[in-house]
Amino acid sequence: xxxxxxxxxxxxxxxxxxxxxxxxxxxxxxxxxxxxxxxxxxxxxxxxxxxxxxxxxxxxxxxxxxxxxxxxxxxxxxxxxxxxxxxxxxxxxxxxxxxxxxxxxxxxxxxxxxxxxxxxxxxxxxxxxxxxxxxxxxxxxxxxxxxxxxxxxxxxxxxxx
Numbered sequence: 001x002x003x004x005x006x007x008x009x010x011x012x013x014x015x016x017x018x019x020x021x022x023x024x025x026x027x028x029x030x031x032x033x034x035x036x037x038x039x040x041x042x043x044x045x046x047x048x049x050x051x052x053x054x055x056x057x058x059x060x061x062x063x064x065x066x067x068x069x070x071x072x073x074x075x076x077x078x079x080x081x082x083x084x085x086x087x088x089x090x091x092x093x094x095x096x097x098x099x100x101x102x103x104x105x106x107x108x109x110x111x112x113x114x115x116x117x118x119x120x121x122x123x124x125x126x127x128x129x130x131x132x133x134x135x136x137x138x139x140x141x142x143x144x145x146x147x148x149x150x151x152x153x154x155x156x157x158x159x160x161x
Contacts, residue, residue: 002072004086004120009110010073017064020057028054067109074107078155084128086120088155092148095136100151105129124148 005013028050035047076087084090089104103118105128111119118125124146127137131150138147 001070003070003109004074004107005071005109006076006087006106007073009106010068010071013064013068013071013109017061017068020061020064024057025054025061028057071107071109076156082132082153084131084150084153086129088153090128090153091151092137093151095147095149101148104156 031050032047032054035044035050038044038046074086079085079088084105086105086107089102091100091102093100101116103116103124105120105125106117108119108121111117111122111125120126120129123139123141124137127139128150131137133150133153135150136147137150138145140146
């Protein structure tokens with residue numbers, strides 16, 4: 001199964017992968033070599049720490065490579081039907097607190113609540129897809145059930161390729 005991702009999200013994953021491969025990995029390899037030079041490896045905490053960091057890095061590189069294999073770039077285009085779809089920016093009003101929030105609906109590999117990006121596979125993302133302005137959506141959140149009203153649906157400005 002391929003997961004949708006925006007071009008921006010895909011580029012960000014590739015940039016992260018290149019940084020880990022080309023900048024971070026050589027630094028850790030150098031730290032391992034330097035720690036090795038300090039003698040007895042069985043009692044060398046620096047060597048063990050560097051080795052552990054290297055294993056963690058290799059795991060992270062593998063995860064990013066797998067994500068890139070499993071995703072498919074979907075160009076976000078404004079739809080004319082006003083419905084919430086992948087890439088849409090949605091303003092919501094919490095009907096219990098009157099608080100307003102804005103989210104962009106993205107694929108699971110680029111969701112980031114701090115940046116206002118929610119996954120289309122999250123409970124809220126699934127509840128929003130296919131809905132339009134004025135609709136109410138109810139979903140289960142960690143703190144209990146929540147209900148939002150869709151205030152606006154907009155689309156990012158897409159620059160011609």
